[in-house]
Amino acid sequence: MLLKIAHICFCGEPAKTKLLLETVGYSALFSTRLRPMKITQQLLSNPVENFKMSFWQRPNSISIELLEFDSYSLKCGLIKPVFSGESYELIAKKNETLISNFVNYKTGIFLGTKVYYDTSKQGESFSFSSLLLISNNLNDSITFWNALGFRCVKRYDKEALLEFSCLFKGNISIHLVCNDVNQILFEDIDSTGFHVLAFISNSTTQEWKKMKKSGFDLTDIEQIKLNNIIMDIFYLRSPEGLIIEIISLVNS
Numbered sequence: 333m334l335l336k337i338a339h340i341c342f343c344g345e346p347a348k349t350k351l352l353l354e355t356v357g358y359s360a361l362f363s364t365r366l367r368p369m370k371i372t373q374q375l376l377s378n379p380v381e382n383f384k385m386s387f388w389q390r391p392n393s394i395s396i397e398l399l400e401f402d403s404y405s406l407k408c409g410l411i412k413p414v415f416s417g418e419s420y421e422l423i424a425k426k427n428e429t430l431i432s433n434f435v436n437y438k439t440g441i442f443l444g445t446k447v448y449y450d451t452s453k454q455g456e457s458f459s460f461s462s463l464l465l466i467s468n469n470l471n472d473s474i475t476f477w478n479a480l481g482f483r484c485v486k487r488y489d490k491e492a493l494l495e496f497s498c499l500f501k502g503n504i505s506i507h508l509v510c511n512d513v514n515q516i517l518f519e520d521i522d523s524t525g526f527h528v529l530a531f532i533s534n535s536t537t538q539e540w541k542k543m544k545k546s547g548f549d550l551t552d553i554e555q556i557k558l559n560n561i562i563m564d565i566f567y568l569r570s571p572e573g574l575i576i577e578i579i580s581l582v583n584s
Contacts, residue, residue: 334481334531334539336498338579339387339395340411340463341521341528344443346400350386352443356458358388358396362559371551371567375575377405377520387559393460394504397530405520409527410574413442414462414507416450433488434507437464445525463529464507465572468516472571473508479546480531480576482506508572518573530577536564539578543568555582 342349350360363386373379384400414437437448448464467473470492474484482494490510497503519527533539536553543550551567562582567575 333534334496334578335534336532337394337496337504338530338532338577339397340526340530341397341399341409342443342526343399343401343404343409343522343524344445346384346398349398349443353388353390353396353398356390358390358393361387361389363387364559366556366558369554369556369565371554371565372521374551375521375567377407377522378403380522383522390458390460393458397528399522401522403522405523407517407519407523409445409523409525410465410517410519410572411526411529412446412448412464412466413460413526414448414450414464415442415458415460416453416462417456417458418454432491432507432509434486434491434493443525461503462505462507464509465570465574466511466517467508467572468511469571470508470510476548476571477506477508479543479548516571516573518569519575521575528575528577530579533578533580536566536578536580539580540566543578 365382365384367382368376368380380401386398388396388398435450435452438451440447440449450462474492477494478484482496484492485495486493492508494506494508495503521528540550540553548568553564553566555562555564564580564582566578570576
């Protein structure tokens with residue numbers, strides 16, 4: 333069973349990224365240098381001996397894992413964050429609006445990445461609890477995210493709104509927008525921008541068996557010790573090309 337969303341990843345200019353994360357209320361929990369697992373190497377654009385990561389948290393927002401490599405993939409991250417509330421004027425708003433059946437978004441640039449801004453919650457504190465993904469097949473996308481515990485709360489011809497009820501940290505929503513272009517993009521773990529959606533599970537082994545039975549393409553399960561915590565991890569890929577990371581904590 334998936335209990336909550338652990339984090340999403342971000343790759344970009346480290347100094348600027350850390351400064352802006354602090355400005356919107358994120359704080360660093362820890363920072364370390366890692367040797368990548370074998371299954372992580374398989375999802376990098378180029379193999380590396382080690383890389384730096386730091387983990388950032390903010391109340392009522394998705395945690396962010398900042399990854400630092402010597403060089404980055406040419407492929408961009410596929411997650412389009414949806415921010416709401418006070419943006420601290422860090423989002424360079426454009427004269428562009430995404431009209432949907434659910435909410436109207438303003439588009440902007442945050443850390444060099446295109447993001448969306450929910451204008452219906454202006455005046456509230458900054459929050460990051462929603463994602464926008466581009467889907468080439470809405471039915472396949474909904475089937476996949478249902479298997480991960482998301483429920484479809486609204487659906488129209490070209491878009492759907494999915495919601496995940498986290499056991500410990502409120503609700504997270506995914507807004508799927510259908511793109512008629514029959515081209516699936518893929519991201520790498522060292523892609524620039526926002527990418528990789530990670531979940532905490534009570535049993536990686538059981539989750540792996542369930543996903544394998546559903547016919548999804550999975551990596552092996554590998555174990556790593558991070559910040560004095562032993563974890564079992566595997567990856568799979570969503571129909572949109574997004575890397576999904578499933579994590580469970582190992583009792584020591």
